[in-house]
């Protein structure tokens with residue numbers, strides 16, 4: 001595992017938006033748009049020099065959360081930053097009253113299995129999640145749907 005010394009996770013700010021968009025583009029993920037709830041539900045990983053090297057966020061639909069935009073700069077991968085970002089957002093969602101987290105993935109099913117998600121039927125998602133842009137339009141029908149319960153303390157891995 002590479003060293004991640006000095007990389008900290010913090011709440012995303014409006015000024016991070018360009019760096020976040022660049023990370024999402026580089027990772028070929030769904031871009032931010034007006035439905036993405038960008039704001040306190042997003043977090044970034046910041047390197048020692050202030051560079052934004054990772055992002056994760058979630059959208060909230062009732063007591064269900066849609067984890068999205070998990071991306072780490074290529075040269076910073078395999079240092080645990082992605083797992084820290086995911087744990088941070090799941091804990092934030094849990095503290096905000098979310099009972100479940102959902103996500104869609106094209107290429108990272110094994111990764112999310114390791115982080116406690118299980119495969120679910122796409123059609124089994126609650127209505128709010130199903131109506132989100134990501135669920136209804138932005139991700140192909142072939143994407144894998146995954147879910148995870150957010151039990152007390154479960155997000156703090």
Ligand SMILES: CC(C)(COP(=O)(O)OP(=O)(O)OC[C@H]1O[C@@H](n2cnc3c(N)ncnc32)[C@H](O)[C@@H]1OP(=O)(O)O)[C@@H](O)C(=O)NCCC(=O)NCCS
Nearest residue numbers: 027070071072077078079080081082083105107108110111
């Ligand atoms: C997925 C991603 C966020 C992980 O970030 P990261 O900081 O490298 O993650 P971690 O350091 O916590 O975990 C790295 C481990 O996960 C594994 N992993 C990473 N991506 C994976 C994938 N797509 N499928 C399976 N395993 C994966 C790595 O092989 C690594 O394993 P190792 O520690 O045994 O070498 C990053 O690889 C990324 O930005 N990928 C492109 C965008 C993407 O696919 N995002 C997920 C959208 S659903």
